[in-house]
Amino acid sequence: MQTPRDFLCPISLAVMEMPVILIEDGRSYEKRQIExxxxxxxxxxxTGKVLINKSFILxxxxxxxxxxxREKQEKAQHCELLSRELVIKPGGLPEEFQDKKHPRLRIKICTLGDRSVGPDMIALHLDGLFQERYAVSITVVDLPGNMRYNNVxxxxxxxxxxxxxxxxxQPETLKxxxxxxYPKFKQHRSTGCQSVLLCHKIDLSEDPEDQIFKDAExxxxxxxxxxxxTSAVTEKNIQAMFNQLVLCILASRSLLDQLKNNGSNTITDGQNRRESVQLRPPVRKPKKETGCC
Structure with a gap:
């Protein structure tokens, strides 16, 4: 998570713990630094201007x-640390995960936004992250990238x-x-549903001063x-994002209980599986040229 500039003390450039406002210049500083x-x-x-009044308030x-x-940052760092222990393997589950000793959890994840991401299925083998050992099947469902279909x-x-x-x-896609x-999702989502936001295609632009990054933050x-x-070209943060989302789902007691109690979701093993989750734009086929013979 990028630290907002307003959280940094102008003197030390460190995140403030006890921010105070210097009354005369109206700026916030870390208390110890301004003292x-x-x-x-x-x-x-x-400003460099001479101060008549040196008073400050919290x-x-x-x-x-x-x-x-800070709380959100610690949570993100914790999930990132745990995500390094995840091992994602394509294809069917190994025999050791196919018995009743290792409950099969079926997770459904939807992608939402003005683009197209093909549906994928992967097998996720978790070991050592939780008290129980789970075999997790994940289906990623891509909804039509057009708001006129949202009611369907x-x-x-x-x-x-x-x-x-x-x-x-394309800043309008964040809008x-x-x-x-997001409002439509909040209206219809399941209790405890976890979510993430991607600023995608950063291989095209990753200037932190761009307004879209500030608005997204x-x-x-x-x-x-x-x-x-994230970037599909460089694969930056694709794995970290997906791992953190899965960990947050499994860390949610309400969702985990729901997954364990619901042994049959709409996801089936017969669906096509791919090697990994690919956040890529659709491939457009060139138009055939027509002409007279």
Whole structure:
């Protein structure tokens, strides 16, 4: 997770723990840093203007926002650490996972956004992450990348995990997620459903100053959604994103109980399986040229 600039002390450039507002210049600083500065200076660290009043007050709103950010950051780091233990293997489950000693969990994940991602199925073998050992089958369902179909696919919103995708080269796709896909998902989603937001195609643009990244960060924080910058070309963060989403699903007690109690979902072993989850745009076939003989 990228740290918002407002959370950094202008003096130390570190995340603030006790942010205070210097009344005369209206800027926030780490309390210890501004006290040290004012002990030897009579000017503002930011503007350089002479201070008549050196008073400061606690910025309680910023302090609460930073604490909330730290909690989410620790959660993301914890999931990233655990995700390194996941082993994803294609194809059918090995014999050791096909008996009753290792419960078969079937997870459904939907992708939502103005693009097309082909449905995939993979076998996920988990060992050592939880008290029990599970064999997990995962189906990724791609919904039509057009909001005019959203009422037709309401049943598909009732999944265990959702991947919201925006194209960083097309800022309007994030607006569609914020104003269209996500509200519809919240309206119809299952209890405990986990979700992530992808800023996709970062191989085309990954300038942190681009507005789409700032807007995505703000939306993710407001809705407690993990944010990933991904690329199908370089495969950056694809595996980490998928692993974290699966871990969050299995870490949700309500979802895990539901998965263990529901042995038969709509997912079947007869579906086609692919080697990995591929977040790629559809391949457009060239139009055939026509002419007279």
């Amino acid at each position: 040290r500065w004012l002990s030897t200076n009579n000017t503002s660290p930011m 910025n309680i709103n910023l302090k609460n926002a930073i604490e909330e950010f 696919w309401t049943d598909q919103y009732r999944c265990h995990g959702a991947i919201f995708v925006c194209d960083v080269s 569609d997620v914020i104003d269209g896909w 703000q939306f993710a924080m407001e809705n407690d959604i993990s944010l990933f910058h």
